[in-house]
Amino acid sequence: MLKFIHFNMKKQLLFTLILGAAIGISPSLSAQKFFDSTETVPIKLNYSNKQLARKTNDSTFIETTMVYTHEGKEASIPVRLRARGNFRRSRCYFPPVKMKIYKEDAKGTLFDGQKSMKLVLPCLLEDGNQDNILKEYLGYKIYETVADHYFRTRPVDVDFSEIKKKKEIVHKLKGFLIEDDKKVAKRAEGKVFERYIHPLAMDAEASITNALFQYMIGNTDFSVAYQHNGKLLYVDSKIIPLPYDFDMSGLVNPSYAVVNPTLGISSVTDRKYRGFKRDVSAMESVRQKYLDQKANIMTIVDSFKDDFESASTFAETRDFISSFFTVLESDKEFKAQIIDQMRTK
Numbered sequence: 001m002l003k004f005i006h007f008n009m010k011k012q013l014l015f016t017l018i019l020g021a022a023i024g025i026s027p028s029l030s031a032q033k034f035f036d037s038t039e040t041v042p043i044k045l046n047y048s049n050k051q052l053a054r055k056t057n058d059s060t061f062i063e064t065t066m067v068y069t070h071e072g073k074e075a076s077i078p079v080r081l082r083a084r085g086n087f088r089r090s091r092c093y094f095p096p097v098k099m100k101i102y103k104e105d106a107k108g109t110l111f112d113g114q115k116s117m118k119l120v121l122p123c124l125l126e127d128g129n130q131d132n133i134l135k136e137y138l139g140y141k142i143y144e145t146v147a148d149h150y151f152r153t154r155p156v157d158v159d160f161s162e163i164k165k166k167k168e169i170v171h172k173l174k175g176f177l178i179e180d181d182k183k184v185a186k187r188a189e190g191k192v193f194e195r196y197i198h199p200l201a202m203d204a205e206a207s208i209t210n211a212l213f214q215y216m217i218g219n220t221d222f223s224v225a226y227q228h229n230g231k232l233l234y235v236d237s238k239i240i241p242l243p244y245d246f247d248m249s250g251l252v253n254p255s256y257a258v259v260n261p262t263l264g265i266s267s268v269t270d271r272k273y274r275g276f277k278r279d280v281s282a283m284e285s286v287r288q289k290y291l292d293q294k295a296n297i298m299t300i301v302d303s304f305k306d307d308f309e310s311a312s313t314f315a316e317t318r319d320f321i322s323s324f325f326t327v328l329e330s331d332k333e334f335k336a337q338i339i340d341q342m343r344t345k
Helices: 011-025 049-055 086-091 129-146 181-187 204-216 280-292 294-304 309-328 330-337
Strands: 039-046 062-070 071-083 096-102 116-120 153-164 165-177 190-195 230-235 238-243
Touching: 049 062, 049 071, 116 129, 129 153, 129 165, 129 204, 129 294, 129 309, 165 181, 165 330, 181 190, 181 230, 204 238, 204 309, 280 294, 280 309, 294 309, 309 330
Parallel strands: 039 153
Antiparallel strands: 039 062, 062 071, 071 096, 096 116, 116 165, 153 165, 190 230, 230 238
């Protein structure tokens, strides 16, 4: 079994305290639900990647059994799976997965109440793919410190078995599960908003928070208007962007990353601010929010150090996040890299 983020109680408490400090709550001693925990869940899956990529769509799923371990005991649950993402469906050995579980099958299990989740796996069988998953997962944990609304995640160790030339091969993979957008909306006492809306009609603080986060991780593969790699929430008469899928970002920097040539950058590690023009006072307010959370964010980054397979990859990851704060801490750089780059169309 891989080492990927086997959160002991000390590390889990660290995340609870950091997030609690960020949003002003105290740790709860109440019973936890699936995404309230950051403890890694070992799971076993067996299905055809080729069939998943070629035979599934928004309404067509394959059926299999997921075996999982909880509190030292192994159990199983029927699941339905389909591939996500057109680009990665054609490029990845392991396409990202949408997982569905019938309510009656989930009842009384570890997954009680989780009818729909996303499963993120390494894209390719190559060196560094496990650390890529870890870096993308780190992006979600960072966003929790600065945003009021976000997708919760939970790490998994995956034993994926398949038949190759009449032999069973088991791939040991890092991965994580992402909660369904309807669950996020329910927690926020809001609704999922599925219509097109111009970014400037969205909540200013939430939009800037999202745009600065995307700049932090070096992500340009998103569109809040067209809900590409993101969803929208309607909460308290406000439209809130909800980002996900960060694997094409500079933070992750995978071998298959493609740069948008119209943005004037040559690598996904070259940052480009993609937020729309907002009042400078609102920009400064969110800028300060990030600066106030710098220590917490860097503490989270450092807590993952021992989970990386490559020490140099961790060092590069830390330097990349740290360089974002170098921009925010300089009035000159913040104006040049953020304020002067705000979009008008």
